[in-house]
Amino acid sequence: MSRIVYVNGKFVPEEEARVSVFDRGFMFADGVYEVSSVLRGKLIENEGHMTRLRRSLSELSMQSPGTDDEIEAIQNRLITLNKLDEGLVYLQVTRGAADRDFIYPGENVKPTLVLFTQAKNVIDNPIAETGITVKTVADIRWARRDIKTVGLLAPCMAKMEAKAAGFSDAWMVEDGYVTEGSSNNAYIVTKEGTIVTRQVGNAILNGITRRAVLALAEKHNYKVEERLFTVEECYDAAEAFVTSATMFVQGVVKIDGAKLGDGKPGKITQQLRELYIEMALAEVS
Structure with a gap:
């Protein structure tokens, strides 16, 4: 069974995950990310990752796709859907999709939010x-x-x-x-x-x-x-x-x-x- 991933409000099989070809993450690497570890099905040190995410967004004048609580709820939902016991949750925010232009688009463009999980032995790593x-x-x-x-x-x-x-x-x-x-x-x-x-x-x-x-x-x-x-x-x-x-x-x-x-x-x-x-x-x- 394929993983379930999150893309802009939807939990979908990874094969169905899509973002626009006009997404600024694709065009300009205009995006930020965080990786939170998971042990025993729970996030660790996630508050620190959310704080750093806020700082990265602020430094790039980028809109947030949600509150910390909303984003963490998505992370935890993915952990449950993918039955992840140990590994990581990857989170990426881009400025969103807009016609190609070096100038940032206006606030009417919504940021793109993508999350997925990866199983990984983070403790018993040989x-x-x-x-x-x-x-x-x-x-x-x-x-x-x-x-x-x-x-x-x-x-x-x-x-x-x-x-x-x-x-x-x-x-x-x-x-x-x-x-x-x-x-x-x-x-x-x-x-x-x-x-x-x-x-x-x-x-x-x-x-x-x-x-x-x-x-x-x-x-x-x-x-x-x-x-x-x-x-x-x-x-x-x-x-x-x-x-x-x-x-x-x-x-x-x-x-x-x-x-x-x-x-x-x-x-x-x-x-x-x-x-x-x-x-x-x-x-x-």
Whole structure:
């Protein structure tokens, strides 16, 4: 049986889902999105995702397709219809369909709202045991990475460059400093045990999981520094990891040609993953 998806007020089989060829998301990548994780059939940290969605819409002067409660009701309905126990709900808002013009259309054009689910093992992910490898690549994205837009061609190119070189993923680099992963926030752990990640601003996305993990780290007395860090610091790190809504905390065991530690996810990385999973399960219990 195919999934049920939501498109502009209707729950339909995915084969019947349609948006206009004049949709500005299709024409201009004029849209934003969020991905919320699902555990035991319930959304986790969804309030943070809704808050960030509001910010993205506001930064682009884009109308909202509904209230937080209305959107969350759609998310929960999709979880039920698709009998999703573990995975994610993807949500996308575009400015809507209008004749092609670089100028934004008037307020009479309604935004397009699309949601769908994906089943995924987010806790018992075998990669959590082995870790991932990353290749550093040039960050060629635009200057407003703090807005979670659907314009993701540059991250796709980064992932493909990494894959072609035999790596799991890419970390993007600008002026010698790591910005973030292709679809996640990036961290190193120094030999002194300090967790380092880039400070928030227009250069990176302020991850919802990022905020939770940093709060957990500080609560459990880990030293955290939010600052720029270089590729050379990555090579000399004791550990490294990434965070995202669907990866939670994922260890990095190799960066370019540099193997980190014993080639397995580090102790601090594993502890943070366990703490985050514990927090997430408590939220849905």
